[in-house]
Structure formats: structure tokens, C-alpha cells
């Protein structure tokens with residue numbers, strides 16, 4: 243029976259178990275660029291260029307490795323009869339080639355897996371969905387770990403992964419350095435002087451002919467989409483991804499841990515790796531990434547706090563949230579623990595970056611220029627603002643899916659709806675990540691150049707983050723008062739007078755109207 247090996251845009255793994263069967267190519271590899279995937283969330287132009295370019299480069303890699311590939315490209319000029327949806331195009335090709343069997347590894351999106359199952363059932367085609375060996379823990383292994391647990395705590399899961407793979411474990415079975423977790427050493431800010439010239443920018447790559455064609459196509463076909471293509475300098479092949487990773491390990495991992503949570507105006511990357519998009523399309527293998535980081539530690543080039551902090555992200559958090567996704571979907575996507583209105587979409591400035599709030603404007607510049615912002619910009623600036631305003635958690639996830647290069651449904655949904663917006667009511671995090679402008683002031687230099695004052699919740703210079711923070715706590719006081727980790731924040735709220743809270747509420751209503759205006763994108 244002729245088989246289609248379906249490879250989705252986030253599965254560019256040359257060692258994928260779907261590709262080979264009994265040591266031989268398992269069938270005709272089928273890949274497609276779908277307009278539907280670019281439009282179902284309003285995708286950033288750089289995100290589109292990155293996906294299509296890495297896919298086209300993977301097509302060449304497959305051909306060089308001896309695979310036969312059927313690939314549907316979106317062309318720069320709209321063609322008659324051009325397909326729109328992924329499943330629609332797959333159905334046409336399955337019929338044309340009289341295919342009776344489809345094989346793939348588990349897609350990164352429940353919606354796609356569901357669509358594929360329905361299509362194969364309807365067409366009476368045998369479907370084989372294999373476990374993706376790219377990940378350190380299988381979906382079933384996560385399910386076994388989660389069974390019977392009241393609260394799924396990342397730390398316990400992470401220690402299990404470390405033990406299983408022997409990551410940063412000494413011969414006596416104890417963790418390297420004596421501690422399992424160096425989180426408390428990963429929270430420094432830069433102080434007055436900023437990061438200085440100790441820092442080196444991530445390596446940049448020139449566009450080759452394939453990438454240039456993709457950029458032309460995106461400019462032609464998706465010009466009304468958000469974001470910019472000016473900074474397309476990422477690796478798009480496996481070889482260049484490895485070079486990029488090694489550059490991070492050699493030049494920035496050393497200070498990654500210490501300044502993991504710090505922000506500085508105009509600096510998008512600081513000591514962060516920016517490899518998540520390469521990992522998530524599978525041009526990088528997490529085991530290789532972790533091995534190289536641990537090797538740098540063993541060679542004395544990087545301290546334990548940075549190495550452990552980095553390993554925790556890749557072996558702990560990344561695997562944990564994937565486990566949550568497959569354990570809880572599809573109901574998870576509907577969670578809305580804070581009962582946000584479905585009508586409340588992201589602030590207008592989340593599309594164009596136009597705002598006087600310095601922290602938001604700079605974070606959005608990173609997103610518009612690079613389809614990227616490091617985790618504190620995501621969680622404690624943009625995510626925080628969305629949460630305080632009361633954006634519906636799924637709407638925030640959709641925006642995140644469209645604007646970030648590394649966002650795939652399995653990784654975006656638990657991170658945004660769960661961790662950032664507390665929409666899941668405590669599955670991923672035990673308390674909401676809410677803070678006033680004072681946190682941003684502590685971790686960055688934004689407030690110094692801002693027209694607002696992070697300490698003020700009233701008056702002309704009142705910081706919108708601070709105003710919205712108190713308003714948010716006031717709105718959810720009843721819900722949070724039983725949460726032991728919110729005790730301190732609720733106690734502070736109770737100290738506010740009735741008249742203060744009335745003023746804050748009025749100010750917050752004004753701020754929300756201003757923030758929730760629709761952007762003028764021309």
C-alpha cells in the first residue's frame with residue numbers, strides 16, 4: 243500500500259520516527275504550506291517567513307537524504323485552484339495518488355490531529371500516529387506521572403526527568419552543586435549601569451535564495467499581516483541552527499541564569515538563547531541542547547546556576563507544559579477561571595506598539611521586529627497587562643500564536659492561557675502572576691524614561707500597570723483570598739480605603755478604554 247508520510251511545519255526532524263520503516267523510507271513525504279495556517283490567527287510576517295523557509299530547506303534536506311517529497315508551495319502570485327486548508331489539500335492529494343495509508347508523528351496542535359483523524363476516517367484511510375521521539379517524555383509517560391496527583395507541580399516532574407536522563411546528577415545520585423534548583427540565583431537585575439559591553443549579540447545569518455523567495459512571497463501575499471521582515475536573520479537549516487546554539491553556549495549561557503529575569507530598554511535578547519523557535523520546529527534536538535550546556539559546565543566555562551536554569555527550561559518546563567497540553571485538551575482551551583468576557587481582546591498597542599507605556603512599547607518593539615520577546619517581557623509586561631485588563635485568555639493565546647515565532651499550540655496554550663493569564667485556575671501555576679509597576683521598575687530601566695510613575699495609582703502620572711493591578715485585585719478579592727500564596731497581596735489590598743479603591747476603579751475604567759481601542763493599521 244502506498245503511504246503518505248505527512249510532515250507538518252513544526253516537525254522538521256530528519257530523525258523523525260515517521261520517516262523510516264524497517265530501515266527504509268516509509269513512504270512518500272507530503273508537506274504543504276497552507277494559507278489557512280497563516281490566517282487562522284493573524285500571523286506575523288516574520289513568523290510566516292521563518293516557517294515557510296525552514297520547511298523549504300527541510301524539503302531539500304529530505305531529498306538529499308534520499309526521500310521522495312511531494313511539497314505544495316504558496317506562490318508569490320495567487321494561482322487558480324490554489325488550496326487553502328491543510329486538510330483540504332491533503333484530501334485532494336490522497337485522492338489523486340490513491341493513497342491508502344497515512345503516517346505521521348503526533349502533531350503539535352490538537353486541532354490538526356483532530357482534523358487528520360476525521361479526514362482519514364471519512365476517506366477510510368489507515369492512520370498511524372507515532373509518538374514524537376523529539377521530546378524527552380512521551381505523552382503516556384506524563385499521564386502515568388500525573389495519575390492520582392491533586393496538583394501537578396513542575397519541580398517534581400523536572401527532578402524525575404533529570405534522574406531518568408542523568409542530567410546534572412552526581413555519581414552519588416545527588417544533584418550537581420548540591421541543589422536541585424537555583425531559581426533564587428536567577429533573578430538579578432542589571433542595576434544602574436545596565437548590561438554594558440559584556441554582552442554579545444546572537445549570531446546573524448544571511449538570506450539564501452530560498453529565504454529570499456519566501457520573503458518575496460510573504461511580502462506579496464501577506465503584506466497586511468502584522469510585524470516586520472527587516473530582521474530576518476535566523477538560521478533556517480539544521481547546520482546553521484547548531485552553529486547558532488554553539489554561539490549561545492560559548493558567549494551568553496554564562497550570564498543567562500543570573501539575568502534571566504532582567505530587562506533593559508532596546509535589548510531584545512540580552513543573555514537569552516532565542517533557540518525556542520529552532521527547538522519547536524525541531525531543527526534542534528533538546529538532548530543535544532542539554533548535552534552541550536552540561537559539557538560547558540563540566541569544562542568549567544559556565545556556573546551551575548546558569549546551567550541548571552537553562553536545563554530546567556528545556557528538560558523541565560518545556561516537557562511539563564507539553565504533558566499538561568495533551569493531558570487536558572481539548573477542554574483546556576475553554577478554561578476561563580477569571581470569567582473574562584469573550585469580547586475583551588488584546589490591547590490595540592499589541593499590534594502596533596503605539597503607547598506611552600515605555601515597558602509595553604519596548605517589549606512590543608521586540609515582538610514586531612523579531613517575533614520574539616524574552617520570558618519576562620511576555621509574562622511580566624505584555625502578559626501582565628493583558629491579565630490586568632481582563633483580556634479573554636484564549637484571545638491572548640491567539641494573539642501570542644500569531645505574533646511569536648516559537649508559538650505552537652502545545653507550547654503557547656498552557657503558557658498563555660495557563661501560566662500567564664491564570665485562565666486554567668491553577669493547573670500550571672499555583673497563583674496568578676500579577677504585579678504592579680514596581681516589579682517592572684525593579685527589573686528594568688523602563689520607568690526612568692516613562693511619563694508615568696510606577697508608585698502612583700492616581701493622578702496624571704499614575705502608572706497604568708499599578709492602577710490596573712489594584713483594580714484587578716479588587717475585582718478578584720473573593721477568589722484569591724483563600725489562596726495562601728496571595729495572602730500578602732490581599733492583605734495590602736485590604737489596607738486601601740474605600741475612597742482610594744473608588745478612585746482606582748474610575749481611573750482603571752479610563753485606562754481600559756484607552757488601551758482597548760482598535761489599532762489604526764492603515
Ligand code: SF4
Pocket residue numbers: 598599600601602678679680682683688689692693694695696705706707708
Ligand atoms: Fe511601565 Fe508603569 Fe514603568 Fe511606565 S511607569 S515603564 S507604564 S511600569
